[in-house]
Amino acid sequence: MSGTLGIAGVGVGGQGVVRLARLLGRAAMQAGLEARVGQIHGLSQRGGSVEATVVIGPGNTAYVSPGEAEVVVALEPLEAARALPKISGNASVLVNRTPIVPTNVTLHRAAYPDLDSLLSQIEDVAREVHLIEGTELARQAGSVRLLNVVMVGVVAGLDLLPVLPGILAATAEQFHGSPHTLARRRAFSLGEELGRELAAARLLATRAAIGEPGRDHPAAPQR
Numbered sequence: 587m588s589g590t591l592g593i594a595g596v597g598v599g600g601q602g603v604v605r606l607a608r609l610l611g612r613a614a615m616q617a618g619l620e621a622r623v624g625q626i627h628g629l630s631q632r633g634g635s636v637e638a639t640v641v642i643g644p645g646n647t648a649y650v651s652p653g654e655a656e657v658v659v660a661l662e663p664l665e666a667a668r669a670l671p672k673i674s675g676n677a678s679v680l681v682n683r684t685p686i687v688p689t690n691v692t693l694h695r696a697a698y699p700d701l702d703s704l705l706s707q708i709e710d711v712a713r714e715v716h717l718i719e720g721t722e723l724a725r726q727a728g729s730v731r732l733l734n735v736v737m738v739g740v741v742a743g744l745d746l747l748p749v750l751p752g753i754l755a756a757t758a759e760q761f762h763g764s765p766h767t768l769a770r771r772r773a774f775s776l777g778e779e780l781g782r783e784l785a786a787a788r789l790l791a792t793r794a795a796i797g798e799p800g801r802d803h804p805a806a807p808q809r
């Protein structure tokens with residue numbers, strides 16, 4: 587690849603945001619690419635906002651400047667909106683649908699923002715936004731703790747990184763921690779399958795926008 591790719595992972599403490607970033611960074615290095623994982627920003631304890639960055643490509647910093655995150659993986663909707671300053675106009679943003687009320691919202695007895703409003707803010711900036719039933723897929727795989735692996739699978743299915751899906755899958759399986767390997771494998775597979783479905787829908791939408799025939803719309807016969 588030429589240049590660098592900035593990635594931001596966001597969520598709340600206890601969701602595995604840092605592990606998500608480390609997994610992506612390790613997979614990139616397994617693919618022979620340079621990669622750096624940034625420091626945690628925010629509160630890492632359960633319920634606090636957390637952000638971790640990954641930069642793939644040549645350089646010596648893991649810092650993702652404002653407006654330069656081309657892939658954003660949000661494990662929680664409100665944290666996706668908080669990441670707005672980082673999001674590039676060319677970004678693909680994955681948002682896990684399930685909200686977790688952050689500690690500061692609870693302490694101030696504030697209302698959690700409307701989901702549609704949060705997504706609208708992101709859609710005004712990013713190239714594409716995908717709302718993911720990540721928590722439910724993780725539950726199907728065996729544990730909600732596998733949410734980060736599910737989201738990496740979606741990233742692979744959408745082909746958002748210069749890393750082959752097989753490398754991402756193998757890294758997710760080998761990555762230390764629990765639950766066990768078979769559960770991580772299933773979580774990745776469920777995410778990847780959804781990502782491929784989203785990629786196919788994106789392709790059809792693009793073809794429709796430019797008037798190119800798709801499988802469901804055969805070309806008119808030549809006269």
